[in-house]
Amino acid sequence: IESLDEKILNQNEKRQKLLAIFQRFLDEQDATDRALLETEIESAMQEKYKEEANNWERSMIYKFSLSDGAPVYRAQGFVPGTILNQFSLDEDEAGRLRIATTRSRNVGNFGEQSESYSNLYVLGSDLKTLGSVEKLAPGERIYSVRFLANRAYLVTFKQVDPLFVVDLSTPNNPRLLGELKIPGFSTYLHPYDENTLIGLGRDVQTDVYGNVRNGGIKLSLFDVTNPASPQELDVYIAGSAGSESVAMYNHKAFLFSKEKDLLVIPASLTNTNNSYRPYFSGALVFSLA
Numbered sequence: 001i002e003s004l005d006e007k008i009l010n011q012n013e014k015r016q017k018l019l020a021i022f023q024r025f026l027d028e029q030d031a032t033d034r035a036l037l038e039t040e041i042e043s044a045m046q047e048k049y050k051e052e053a054n055n056w057e058r059s060m061i062y063k064f065s066l067s068d069g070a071p072v073y074r075a076q077g078f079v080p081g082t083i084l085n086q087f088s089l090d091e092d093e094a095g096r097l098r099i100a101t102t103r104s105r106n107v108g109n110f111g112e113q114s115e116s117y118s119n120l121y122v123l124g125s126d127l128k129t130l131g132s133v134e135k136l137a138p139g140e141r142i143y144s145v146r147f148l149a150n151r152a153y154l155v156t157f158k159q160v161d162p163l164f165v166v167d168l169s170t171p172n173n174p175r176l177l178g179e180l181k182i183p184g185f186s187t188y189l190h191p192y193d194e195n196t197l198i199g200l201g202r203d204v205q206t207d208v209y210g211n212v213r214n215g216g217i218k219l220s221l222f223d224v225t226n227p228a229s230p231q232e233l234d235v236y237i238a239g240s241a242g243s244e245s246v247a248m249y250n251h252k253a254f255l256f257s258k259e260k261d262l263l264v265i266p267a268s269l270t271n272t273n274n275s276y277r278p279y280f281s282g283a284l285v286f287s288l289a
Helices: 011-027 031-056
Strands: 058-065 072-080 089-091 097-103 117-123 129-136 141-148 151-157 161-167 175-182 185-193 196-206 212-223 231-238 255-257 262-270 278-287
Touching: 011 031, 058 097, 072 097, 072 117, 097 141, 097 151, 117 151, 129 175, 141 196, 151 185, 151 196, 175 231, 185 212, 212 262
Parallel strands: 141 185
Antiparallel strands: 058 072, 089 097, 097 117, 117 129, 141 151, 151 161, 161 175, 185 196, 196 212, 212 231, 255 262, 262 278
């Protein structure tokens, strides 16, 4: 049936005939054998479902060489999940690609619910996976990523803001070193020095009903000297719910000079006591001495 030309039987007709044959086969079995077959088939379907789940949401990666003045195709690969932005990818000095993704929540064919989670993969020059750290922060998604030398820093969010520190010094075996959970979340991470990160994002508050609501603009300073126990050194919150800064979503609006200990971000600040009306619109200037 499968080998017949589609001019004789199209794909839908072939499927119907195959199902009819299979149904006749089941009808010929006694009750015991039929029950065993149905259990075996359902188990095989569940296993197949799990195998195919990674293909439902994945990022395809294509590698091109640009050294000769024209793009030349070199390799392709894929990883489960989707990336957030350009900071989710990084190539190390050996040509290995590091990539952080989020798998979305979904409901399977058998009613199984899969919570969202985050992953980090290291791919070789042929874009084959060398190592991975998977299923970070179940129920959350990535809000910001930063790769610095042999470490990766990931911020996820749902109720609190976990900052994850991942060791990439052994590409075949990346390891989660530590995490820090604090209120709020960072949508952009910027290096201050090799042991300090600047986080820009949003503060959050929990109301009397347990609901998490966005607050003002949040600026954090993280100490990652001890990657097993990252710390928030300092925090500054500007405005309240409704306050915005384009620098939270566009890193080109984030002006930082370590030599001058100067950080500048554009901002529009509101106050919940004044019907969320902006009371300030301009630039916030910080000293990071």
